[in-house]
Amino acid sequence: MNQNKDNNDTKRIEYLMSNLFAGIITDSDEKKLAEMLEETPENKELYFYMAKTRAVSFIPALEKDKKHQYNKLINTIIKDAAIKPNNFFLKNFLRVAVILMLVVSTIGVSYNTLLKYGYLKTTAYTETIVPMGSYTKIILPDGTVAILNSGSTLKYDANYGRKTRSVTLSGEGYFEVTRDTGKPFLVNILDIEVKVLGTVFNVRSYLDDPNVEVNLIEGKVNIANKKDLTSEVLSLVPNEKMIYSKVDGNMSITKAECYKSAQWTVGKLYFENTSFEKITKDLERKFDVKIEIRCDNIKSELFTGVLDLNQSLNSILDYLDVDKKLKKTYQGRFVTISKRT
Numbered sequence: 001m002n003q004n005k006d007n008n009d010t011k012r013i014e015y016l017m018s019n020l021f022a023g024i025i026t027d028s029d030e031k032k033l034a035e036m037l038e039e040t041p042e043n044k045e046l047y048f049y050m051a052k053t054r055a056v057s058f059i060p061a062l063e064k065d066k067k068h069q070y071n072k073l074i075n076t077i078i079k080d081a082a083i084k085p086n087n088f089f090l091k092n093f094l095r096v097a098v099i100l101m102l103v104v105s106t107i108g109v110s111y112n113t114l115l116k117y118g119y120l121k122t123t124a125y126t127e128t129i130v131p132m133g134s135y136t137k138i139i140l141p142d143g144t145v146a147i148l149n150s151g152s153t154l155k156y157d158a159n160y161g162r163k164t165r166s167v168t169l170s171g172e173g174y175f176e177v178t179r180d181t182g183k184p185f186l187v188n189i190l191d192i193e194v195k196v197l198g199t200v201f202n203v204r205s206y207l208d209d210p211n212v213e214v215n216l217i218e219g220k221v222n223i224a225n226k227k228d229l230t231s232e233v234l235s236l237v238p239n240e241k242m243i244y245s246k247v248d249g250n251m252s253i254t255k256a257e258c259y260k261s262a263q264w265t266v267g268k269l270y271f272e273n274t275s276f277e278k279i280t281k282d283l284e285r286k287f288d289v290k291i292e293i294r295c296d297n298i299k300s301e302l303f304t305g306v307l308d309l310n311q312s313l314n315s316i317l318d319y320l321d322v323d324k325k326l327k328k329t330y331q332g333r334f335v336t337i338s339k340r341t
Contacts, residue, residue, distance in 0.1 A: 009036065013046055124158040130171070133288030135265070140167075144185065145176040147265050150285035151206065172204040174262045177219075191227035192244050192251070196220070201236075202262040208281070212244040215261035225251060269307040276301045276320065280337075287313045294338040298326070 016033040019025040025033070037043050130136045130148045137147045138154070141161040148154055152171025160166070166186040177185045179198025187194040189205045189212050199219030205212040214223060216236040223242050225231040227249060234251055236242055241256040260270035269282055277299040280291040286309055293299050307316055313335070317328055329336040 009039075009043065010046065012036065013043060017047065125155055126158070126160075127153065127155045129153050131288070132285055140165075142180065142183075143178040147174040149173070149264055150288070169203055169205065171206055172202070172264070174202045174265050176200050188226075190244075190246065191225060191249065193224045193226055195222045195224065202258070204261070206281075206285075210246055212242075212246065213261070214242040214244075215256060215258035216240055216242075217258045217262065223251065225249065263306075264309070267308065267310045269309055271306075272304045273302050274304070275299065276303060279303060279307075279320070283313060283316065289313065289333045289335055291335045291337060294336060298337065298339060 013033065013036055016025065016029050016036075019029060020033065037047050128136060128138055128148060130150055130152045132150050135147060135149050135152075137145065139145060140156070142165055144165070146154060146167075149172035152169070152173060154167055154169055154173060156167040161183070163183070164186070165180070165183050166188065168188045170189075173187075175185075175187070175196075177196050177199045181197055185196045185199075187196075187203060189203060192212060194201075194203065194214055196219060199221055200217040201219070201221055202215045202217065203213070204215075214221065214236065216238055218238055221236045223234045223236065223244075225244075231251070234242060234253060236253065239256060239258050241254050241258060241261070242251060243254065244251045263270055264282075269279075269286075271279055277293060280293065283289070284291055303320060307319065309316075311319075314328070314330075317326065317335075317337070320326075325340050327338045327340045329338075
């Protein structure tokens with residue numbers, strides 16, 4: 001019985017789409033078609049297949065009849081546009097245009113139907129991707145300053161600043177947000193949303209980091225867990241850091257000298273009781289290298305201090321190697337660190 005229903009639905013969709021392509025579909029049938037497309041993924045798949053087949057089928061048909069239809073249409077266009085018929089380039093250009101117009105118009109009917117009923121959304125995005133070994137400063141349309149660290153991505157849509165100010169961040173970013181009480185600035189990071197009005201803060205959320213960190217330098221921010229809507233919205237004041245665990249989804253607040261979290265923007269890296277392995281992850285992004293540590297004891301060793309990232313990688317590793325116990329091997333972009341025998 002289900003198979004009969006599926007067959008009937010397929011025939012119904014094919015009938016409605018034939019009328020759609022022919023331009024004779026009624027408003028009620030167009031709405032019915034849209035509803036059927038939403039019912040199952042198979043219906044949508046059939047829709048796109050038929051639309052594509054219909055578009056492609058125009059090309060050989062037009063090619064076969066081009067001597068009559070093309071010349072007739074092109075001569076009309078040439079006449080209307082007052083273009084001389086002996087202009088070979090323009091005539092052939094118009095022939096290509098005719099093919100494209102017919103194919104695009106066929107798909108356009110299908111596309112507009114989905115768009116009309118909200119099954120497709122057309123949103124242009126601006127995306128900034130920062131390669132390893134560099135960082136980038138950008139000015140958003142509202143004047144907000146964003147500095148993105150190595151290996152980071154910032155994305156926002158073309159309507160940014162009109163009704164809302166929302167960005168999506170992966171990696172690390174420092175923000176100086178232009179104040180606008182009517183349009184809060186939103187940073188979306190994985191399962192959390194950072195909401196501010198006019199603030200200076202640093203956000204870190206690399207894919208291989210176990211936590212998301214938000215360090216508030218000036219102003220105030222609210223942080224919500226989008227995955228757990230029942231959880232409390234946290235508020236930060238200056239020199240407070242929020243840590244979100246990617247493992248269990250818990251959020252916590254601690255006191256910190258938050259300005260240090262953004263010192264990478266001026267070529268410095270602060271760390272406190274930080275493992276050597278975690279420090280080398282930052283060095284990998286800064287110098288666009290891959291560092292392999294071949295000793296677990298070295299990986300877990302803790303350091304506190306500040307690094308000058310304007311120095312060479314070798315100088316930084318020498319600085320960390322206080323006891324001169326590390327053996328470093330360089331091969332292109334690969335660095336191997338082991339313990340001296």
